[in-house]
Amino acid sequence: MTTFSAKSGWTPEAEIEFLARVEALVEERIGPMANEVGKVDEFAWDTFRLLASEGVFATAFPTRFGGSEAPMRLRVRIIESIARVCSAAASMVTGTDLSGRPIAAYAPPDLAAQIVPRLATGELQCAFALTERAAGSDVAGLTTTAHRQGDSWVLNGIKRYITRAPVADMFIVVARGNEVPGAAGLTAFLVDRNSPGLEVGPMQPKLGWYGSPIAEVFLRDVEVNDSRRLGDDGKGFTIAQDTLIRARIGHAAIAIGRAQGAIEMAAQYSTRRRTFGRSLGEHQGVQWMLADMATQLEASRCLMQACARRYDAGDPEIAVHASMAKVHATDLGMRITTDCLQLFGGNGYLKDFPLERFMRDAKLNQIGEGSSEIHKTVIGRHLVRKAANALHPCLDLSGLES
Ligand SMILES: Cc1cc2nc3c(=O)[nH]c(=O)nc-3n(C[C@H](O)[C@H](O)[C@H](O)COP(=O)(O)OP(=O)(O)OC[C@H]3O[C@@H](n4cnc5c(N)ncnc54)[C@H](O)[C@@H]3O)c2cc1C
Known part of the structure; x- marks a missing residue:
């Protein structure tokens, strides 16, 4: 049987076989759960664990961090196949990529090596916290601040509509890290959920995408070591x-x-x-x-x-x-x-x-x-x-x- 291996990469046979596995998963497991998932807006853990255990999340991550690094042409077919029956499940696949990519691509290598393999297996979850009350479309106008103090940064602000905030272990937070106005002033950080001063608000009720809840994230004097900065100071917008x-x-x-x-x-x-x-x-x-x-x-x-x-x-x-x-x-x-x-x-x-x-x-x-x-x-x-x-x-x- 042909399977993906880090050595041979995604051969055409490995792609076909993986897609067939996803298709079977959709028909036998994800599809039958989808209606129930769509009734209550709470995190669909069973769906999440299933996708993790079948190696679907791993397709987003580099092989050096335990992922299988599927090309985008394959990723879209996997996502499309799952979304045919369950948006929440498909959004877990894209959301894991969205919140994990800044770590895999921009964290210091030792930090990425600690965390990304555990994101790929679903052991850890990250959320991507960009949007604010006064900055949605106009991201460059965001006002969460990050002040440098010695080896650390102190973050203050409120993020909203943050998908999987109720269950995430950590957050990618984009904040204004220097005095430069607009996009050039933004810097990205990896912030642990249990950091003193970080609070996740109550779940925000919404119209759809049940199974993937959202909440506000409050940052009050949250201290983040500089070793958890993602990319250079001022590169937050580019990373986003x-x-x-x-x-x-x-x-x-x-x-x-x-x-x-x-x-x-x-x-x-x-x-x-x-x-x-x-x-x-x-x-x-x-x-x-x-x-x-x-x-x-x-x-x-x-x-x-x-x-x-x-x-x-x-x-x-x-x-x-x-x-x-x-x-x-x-x-x-x-x-x-x-x-x-x-x-x-x-x-x-x-x-x-x-x-x-x-x-x-x-x-x-x-x-x-x-x-x-x-x-x-x-x-x-x-x-x-x-x-x-x-x-x-x-x-x-x-x-x-x-
Ligand atoms: C369920 C859900 C999950 C989300 N998850 C996340 C997440 O995980 N992380 C995160 O950071 N964010 C998340 N978001 C935020 C999302 O990305 C923003 O809602 C989106 O970018 C729009 O921003 P806004 O809501 O502030 O709308 P606004 O920017 O206030 O825009 C309001 C309306 O005006 C229109 N508009 C704005 N400017 C212009 C213009 N120049 N020309 C024409 N029309 C314009 C917009 O198209 C929109 O229709 C989520 C949102 C929702 C609803």
Whole structure:
């Protein structure tokens, strides 16, 4: 049997085999638990432990730290497969990456070697604490402070909407570490949950993504040794962006997987429900709806996969492509889950059927890790800047009056 090994890496056979294992896990274990997970907003420990024990979290981490370091082209297929039945489970895979990447890539090597192997096995959990009450989209405006005192830093501020804060053992905290305004003043730290002065607030009730609770994190004179700084002073924004690119591609994969599951359920329902003497699926209007959704979803999947390959190839414009993949997949995912629910009629609105869960979960993909509006701004700004600097000679308008 072909399996991944650090020596041979991810051969095509190893990729196929791992995906088949994930598929079996989805059908036999994660899928059957998903409806229960979607009923109560508390951390889905069984799902988390299962993903950890099957080596799914490890795919995010370098082999030197005990991970299996799957290429992004494989990661998106794993995430998509899981999201087809359970958003919470898929978000655990992307969330482990989001909160672990700053440690694996930017912590001093001995600190990374202590912690990352335990993140890969699910023994430890980390949360990524960037957002604040007055700084969500405008991350560079965050006001949590980090003052240097000898060998340590003293952190003060409030972070909000922090996924898995109720259960995390540690937090990546991005704070204003020097007097420089804007993004250049930000520095990232690894902060232990049991640090004196760190308090996790009560769980914040929310619309969807049950199984993956959020809370505020309060930092009052929390002392962090300089050995727990991640990257250089002033590199916090860069670290956050590097981490978020991966998370944004992950959001696209979750949105696509969920939309795939929604279409499959709607198509199945259309064979069972009869109106006007025929099954729903025999009405041309319903067939066209399904056809439009499936075609648009396939286009979005191609965009996401192309983006994943660009990531693996080190494309210097990957941030813009990640924004494109995310905004396209997540906006489409919202439309598809809404339309699939519509195909279920009244049943779609009931908690008995999974579509209402899918629709509630879809909304977060359009908000988290940068909202759709912000990603469109990133893409548009990039196009305008690029056009101002260099044009293909055939498209040069400089001789024309504007
Ligand atoms: C369930 C959940 C989990 C989360 N998990 C985490 C986490 O683990 N860690 C973390 O750090 N954060 C987390 N977040 C925060 C999330 O990333 C932010 O909510 C998101 O970036 C948007 O920020 P905001 O909520 O402050 O919205 P705002 O920035 O206040 O924006 C409000 C609205 O205005 C729009 N808008 C803002 N500026 C512009 C503009 N220039 N042009 C056009 N439209 C604009 C936005 O698109 C949005 O629709 C989570 C949020 C949720 C809801």
